[in-house]
Amino acid sequence: MTAGALPLLLAAYACGSFPSAYLAGRALKGIDLRRVGSGNLGTTNVYRELGAAPAAVVLLLDAAKGAVPSLAFPRLLVPTDDATVAMWWAFGFGFAAIIGHAKPVFLLWKGGGKGVATAAGVFFAVTPTAATFALGAFLLVVSATRYVSLASMIAAATLPVAELLLGAPMPAVAASVAVALLVVVSHRGNLQRLMAGTERRLGRPGSASS
Numbered sequence: 001m002t003a004g005a006l007p008l009l010l011a012a013y014a015c016g017s018f019p020s021a022y023l024a025g026r027a028l029k030g031i032d033l034r035r036v037g038s039g040n041l042g043t044t045n046v047y048r049e050l051g052a053a054p055a056a057v058v059l060l061l062d063a064a065k066g067a068v069p070s071l072a073f074p075r076l077l078v079p080t081d082d083a084t085v086a087m088w089w090a091f092g093f094g095f096a097a098i099i100g101h102a103k104p105v106f107l108l109w110k111g112g113g114k115g116v117a118t119a120a121g122v123f124f125a126v127t128p129t130a131a132t133f134a135l136g137a138f139l140l141v142v143s144a145t146r147y148v149s150l151a152s153m154i155a156a157a158t159l160p161v162a163e164l165l166l167g168a169p170m171p172a173v174a175a176s177v178a179v180a181l182l183v184v185v186s187h188r189g190n191l192q193r194l195m196a197g198t199e200r201r202l203g204r205p206g207s208a209s210s
Contacts (some may be wrong), residue, residue, distance in 0.1 A: 004077055005089070012069035012093040016100025016118055019107050020061040021046050024054045034111040041104075042113035044148045044202065059117050065101060066121030069093040084169060087126060091175035094122030098179075102186070114186040116152045119179045123159065127172045133162035146201035149190035156183035 021041040025033040028050050037045045043062065047055035074089040098115040123131035137158040141151035160176035168176075184191070193199035 008069075008073045008077060008093065009096045012073060012096035013100040014105065015069050016065045016097030017104035017106050018061070018065055018100075019104050020058045020065075021113065022104075022107060022111070024050060024058050028054060034107075038200075039111075040113055041111050043117055047202075062101065062113065062117035063121030063124070066094050066097045066118035067125040068121075069097050070122045070125040084171065087169060087171040090126045091122065091171055094119070094126070094175070095178070097122065098182070114152070114183070116156070116183060119156075119183070123176070123179070127163060127166075127168055127176075130159060130162040130166055130168060130172070130176065134159040142202065146203070147194065147199055148202050149187050149199060150194060153184055153187055153191070156180040 019041060021033050021043070024046055025031045025036075031049070033039075033041055033045055033049060037049050039045070043055050043059045046058045070090040070093055073093045074086040077086075077089055098118050101118040102112040102115050103109045104112050120131060120135070123134070134155040138151045138155035141154050142148060145151070157180050160173060160180055163173045163176045190199055
């Protein structure tokens with residue numbers, strides 16, 4: 001491993017572990033979002049339990065947890081003219097942040113989110129054009145179905161296709177495939193509910209249909 005990489009990977013993991021949704025629940029309503037709603041520390045549960053404005057703030061913070069390590073940390077590790085190596089490290093730090101989001105050390109590894117917003121931050125930082133295609137797919141599916149989980153999985157599946165069509169370098173293609181698999185696996189419970197017709201749709205905060 002490149003000298004200095006381990007501390008930066010740990011820093012990226014710590015960055016991803018920052019519990020944005022948990023702190024929002026505690027600060028605004030004195031609740032633990034791991035124990036209400038879906039029990040997930042992600043934007044959708046924040047929206048349902050706290051409202052649109054807190055959800056928007058949490059979304060941006062969760063995306064930043066992936067974007068900042070991906071953008072900043074490779075510059076501390078590799079020469080700026082070694083673009084391929086830098087990209088590998090950008091995604092490596094991004095994945096460390098995603099793991100931190102899913103298993104946050106600051107919450108003693110209990111709870112966490114599914115990593116979609118943090119992964120989006122990583123890809124918007126490193127390959128923004130492909131990430132924009134994935135975001136478009138997400139918005140289309142949410143608008144048509146109001147299923148955030150389905151939209152997340154389709155957006156994740158769109159990402160490697162977009163990377164390939166855009167002729168992205170191998171690090172981007174490999175990372176996008178890994179993220180697509182990770183998102184689908186983390187949504188396996190949602191997938192079962194979608195197939196059973198019991199998955200909750202996105203509605204107004206606090207509404208029965210949300």
